[in-house]
Amino acid sequence: MTAHQNATISIEVSDFLLNCFVRSPNWQLWLSLPLSLLFLLAMGANGILLITIQLEASLHEPMYYLLSLLSLLDMVLCLTVIPKVLTIFWFDFKSISFYACFLQMYIMNCFLAMESCTFMVMAYDRYIAICHPLRYSSIITDQFIAKAAIFILARNVLFTVPIPILSAQLSYCGRNVIENCICANMSVSRLSCDDNTINRLYQFAAGWTLLGSDLILIFLSYTLILRAVLRLKAEGAVAKALSTCGSHFILILFFSTILLVFILTHVAKKKVSPYVPVLLNVLHHVIPAAINPIVYGVRTQEIKQGIQRLLKKGW
DSSP states (O other): OOHHHHHHHHHHOOEEEEOSSTTOHHHHHHHHHHHHHHHHHHHHHHHHHHHHHHHOGGGOSHHHHHHHHHHHHHHHHHHHHHHHHHHHHHHOOOEEEHHHHHHHHHHHHHHHHHHHHHHHHHHHHHHHHHHOGGGHHHHSOHHHHHHHHHHHHHHHHHHHTHHHHHHHTSOOOSOOEESSSSOOHHHHHTTOSSOOHHHHHHHHHHHHHHHHHHHHHHHHHHHHHHHHHHTOOSTTHHHHHHHHHHHHHHHHHHHHHHHHHHHHHHHTTTTSOTHHHHHHHHHTTTHHHHHHHHHHHHHOHHHHHHHHHHHHHHO
């Protein structure tokens, strides 16, 4: 077959079909309700958190700006994945255009990496707050947050751009059914009739470089924090120090755990149902988004008081 014929056939694939539990209607029925509730919770809780931080002058501090960025990233990830999954469940709209698929792929990879990087900057913020409290206000400034936001954006935008580009440049020879609920890179590229080795290698290298380096730096930050906390002699100082970074640690632990579970089930896919990695892939885009603002809202007194003041003004 000539190169011209290959190009002609690949052009024929103008859209993909997301095979999202379509062989198990019961899964779709039972998942649609909790998934829609989680989606509404994620959007509502993050929206309230963003509004509270914006309107409450007392929350105009670096730590809360980082929390706002995290909420924004969570909302974008939710909106990129969950509405499409729900339309498949409710209306059987499995089709997604070629370009929309690769746009979704890019946003998922980019914003997930940006979320990981934001956790890393937040860990550094907690490290300075615990280990160098007297220098905190001179190090963690609004200017520092602006530079950190630019770094988060630039690093992850540049490193994740090749993922959808490499996948989109492959030739798709008629097969267009994606065995997933989302346009995950490997789920899409395995439909190609070309060799996708470079695609797989870049996905692996970028993933471990971005997420791996962030997790190492987060682990290092909390190791130094723990060492500093254990040296505190004053009564109640340890509990106070740990409480200042408790919420952040819970979120990082949950983010890392669900990602690790997904990776392990994907590696051991022969031993688990093929639906499990697909389900975890979807849930990873909504559960952390729903939990993050709740954990901070419950554990952070300033945010709790800010929300209460806004509710009183609303009444």
